[in-house]
Amino acid sequence: MTALPPIREVIQRHCLAASKALGQNFLLDEQLLDRIAALPGSLAGEQVLEVGPGPGGLTRALLRSGARVTAIEMDRRCLPALAELGESFPGQLTVIEGDALKIDHAALMGGAPFHVLSNLPYNVGTALFVRWLSGEAWPPLWKSLTLMFQREVAERIVASAGDDAYGRLAVLAQWRSEARLAMKVHRSAFTPPPKVMSAIVHVTPTAMPEGVSARMLERLTEAAFGQRRKMLRQSLKGVPGALEALAGLGIDETRRAETISVAEFVAIAKAMG
Ligand code: SAM
Secondary structure, eight states, X not given: OOOOOOHHHHHHHTTOOOOTTTTOOXXXXXXXXXXXXXXXXXOTTOEEEEEOOTTTHXXXXXXXXXXXXXXXXXXXXXXXXXXXXXXXXXXTEEEEESOGGGXXXXXXXXXXXXXXXXXXXXXXXXXXXXXXXXXXXXXXXXXEEEEEEEHHHHHHHHOOTTSTTOSHHHHHHHSSEEEEEEEEEOGGGEESOOSSOEEEEEEEEOOOOTTOOHHHHHHHHHHHHHTTTSBHHHHTTTSTTHHHXXXXXTOOTTSBGGGSOHHHHHHHHHHHO
């Protein structure tokens, strides 16, 4: 393998001035990038989907780890730099130009299991995260998600009942997956530095609880957290079967959504049938 030029040099040579509109904040520290690529465990021979490779910092760390990477990038200015990177790792990198929100990832990965790693703009990252965690089919085709978020969003994903950050996102992320805050990343690690701190969340699927549909659970948490300061007997009034389920399970209907654990939400959804 030939030595790769520093990412900073790649950015300069390909004139990849960071675009604010595309949420571009690049990571240049190769040691940090190698640590991020190591978070899912060994990726040697594994298929990886990377969304938003940009100039390819994380991509090169993934390729170095022996992964076969399919990368979706919206900014066509980055494509020549990525093509160059692919030449250093023959047969390991496929780059798709496009909007990751409009692409069918399972089809793109040929229906085979894959890991997802990504450092995305906040709004795109959250939309994709919700998409990867929604739907009835479980386990999903992805084996793990390793995603950079604003720290505040990462805290919402891993929050427990009673935490200020606890809400729909935590229930979605934890009812049939394990979600942990894997690494905090200081804003100064990015070029240009964003206004807020970041953190990486690592998610792996667990077993789907029996007798619970994703649609039912979503309906329940939408109603419960839609009025999070209200008692459940008020917020769940319009959800058929919910108050009966609470009574059957012995869950006090004067409690508020923010005190109901993920396991309790699952039990309520199950009791609603
Ligand atoms: N992975 C690089 C790194 O860590 O240095 C770049 C990270 S930068 C925060 C986000 C990247 O996502 C940019 O290259 C941007 O062009 C790309 N991007 C933004 N929205 C996208 C979308 N909807 N689909 C695919 N890529 C997108």
